Every structure is written in C-alpha cells, then in structure tokens.
Amino acid sequence: MTVSRTLILGGSRGLGKALKALIPDALAVSRTSTESIDLSKETASNSVLTLVSEYEPSRILYVAGGGPHGPYFQKGIKSHKWAYAVNYFTPIQILNDLIEKSYEGEFIYIGSAIAERSTSDKSLSYSASKTAAKSVILSYDSKLLKTKVFSPAYMDTDLLPKGSWPRMECSELVIEPSKVAEVLLNWLNDQNGNNDSRHFDWIDRFDYNLPNHKDL
Numbered sequence: 001m002t003v004s005r006t007l008i009l010g011g012s013r014g015l016g017k018a019l020k021a022l023i024p025d026a027l028a029v030s031r032t033s034t035e036s037i038d039l040s041k042e043t044a045s046n047s048v049l050t051l052v053s054e055y056e057p058s059r060i061l062y063v064a065g066g067g068p069h070g071p072y073f074q075k076g077i078k079s080h081k082w083a084y085a086v087n088y089f090t091p092i093q094i095l096n097d098l099i100e101k102s103y104e105g106e107f108i109y110i111g112s113a114i115a116e117r118s119t120s121d122k123s124l125s126y127s128a129s130k131t132a133a134k135s136v137i138l139s140y141d142s143k144l145l146k147t148k149v150f151s152p153a154y155m156d157t158d159l160l161p162k163g164s165w166p167r168m169e170c171s172e173l174v175i176e177p178s179k180v181a182e183v184l185l186n187w188l189n190d191q192n193g194n195n196d197s198r199h200f201d202w203i204d205r206f207d208y209n210l211p212n213h214k215d216l
C-alpha cells in the first residue's frame with residue numbers, strides 16, 4: 001500500500017458525495033454508483049474485500065446508513081433487518097474480513113451523535129444498530145486494525161426527513177454535508193496529535209445546542 005487511496009462505501013449522495021467532492025480520486029461505491037454494491041446484502045463484505053484487494057485503499061470510509069422512522073411495530077421487520085444489516089452486520093463483517101487479510105490501512109465508520117443519544121422509540125433499530133456498531137468498532141485492538149468512528153449531528157441530506165423538527169424548528173442545527181466532510185478529513189489528516197481520540201462526537205466538540213426536551 002504505497003499510494004494514498006480512499007474507498008468510500010456509500011458515496012453517491014449526502015455526506016459520501018461531499019467526501020467524494022473533496023477527494024475526487026476516491027473510489028465511491030453505492031447501489032447506484034458505477035461500482036455498485038448493495039451493503040445490505042450478506043454477500044456485500046465479499047464484494048468489498050474483492051474491491052479492497054484490487055484497489056488497495058489506505059483508507060476506507062463506511063458512510064452508508066439509515067433505517068425506518070416511525071412507530072416500531074408499524075414498520076415492517078424487513079425495514080428493521082435492513083437497518084441492522086447496513087449499519088451493523090455489514091461493517092462488522094468487513095472489519096473481521098479485513099483483519100483476516102491483515103489490512104494495514106484505516107477503517108472509519110460514520111456513526112451518529114444523535115442516534116448515540118437517542119431516547120426516541122421512533123428510530124429504535126437505527127439507533128440500536130448505529131450505537132452497537134460504534135461500541136464494537138472502538139473496542140477493536142488498534143494494533144490489529146486502525147479503526148475510528150466519526151459521529152456527526154444532523155445533516156442536510158436525504159436521510160433527514162423533510163418535515164422533521166430540526167428542519168422545521170432549529171435549522172441552525174442542520175449542518176451542510178460539505179462542512180461535515182471538511183471537518184472529518186481535517187480530523188483524520190491532523191498530524192499535530194489532536195486526533196488521538198478514536199471517536200469524534202460532533203455534539204461534544206462544538207457548541208451544538210441540542211434541545212433536551214426533543215424526541216431525538
């Protein structure tokens with residue numbers, strides 16, 4: 001791995017697209033990208049590992065994520081399974097496979113500072129899978145694999161529903177994905193020892209005034 005290369009898993013829209021704009025030679029993967037992988041499928045990790053051996057990225061950004069929003073039992077089990085697959089099972093499987101292959105690069109998972117604090121019963125599968133992935137990923141021995149978690153707050157992307165309260169009532173809390181991408185890359189590339197923490201939590205780092213009465 002002599003050349004610095006980035007693989008973006010989930011790079012066609014939202015934060016992934018903003019990252020790709022800042023790293024034009026990165027390889028972006030999604031269901032709709034030219035390099036197409038559906039990260040909700042059980043075979044996704046095999047496809048990603050094949051790509052890793054061909055492309056030899058020094059940095060892998062796992063950006064894809066999502067899940068159903070609304071009363072839990074009104075949402076089909078299929079949508080909850082999808083959330084667990086994309087947010088948890090696929091990235092964890094990829095990590096295990098990378099360790100087996102003695103991958104020497106970095107693996108960065110995009111968490112969610114909101115999901116990690118969520119008390120809402122309307123996003124249970126999303127919050128549980130994001131939070132579990134964060135804990136497991138940060139528990140890896142960094143001698144085995146260099147893992148980090150970057151957890152943004154609300155972003156102005158397709159993932160945040162049109163009528164959601166942050167958009168309607170606190171639009172200053174909804175950050176442009178281009179800004180988030182810039183902060184993420186600065187954090188990763190910081191050579192001055194300010195990035196020794198393996199977890200970046202947007203709400204803790206910035207003056208982000210999240211109303212505590214809100215259903216997150």
Ligand SMILES: NC(=O)c1ccc[n+]([C@@H]2O[C@H](COP(=O)([O-])OP(=O)(O)OC[C@H]3O[C@@H](n4cnc5c(N)ncnc54)[C@H](OP(=O)(O)O)[C@@H]3O)[C@@H](O)[C@H]2O)c1
Binds near residue numbers: 031064
């Ligand atoms: N938006 C927020 O307010 C917010 C807040 C905190 C954390 N986050 C986290 O930030 C990350 C990026 O979110 P975003 O807001 O940028 O989301 P987004 O706008 O919905 O974009 C998601 C990206 O992931 C890809 N993707 C989704 N499902 C996929 C699948 N099954 N297989 C392959 N690619 C898939 C999408 O591409 P295709 O549809 O082309 O496949 C797209 O490029 C997520 O992990 C999310 O949990 C978001």
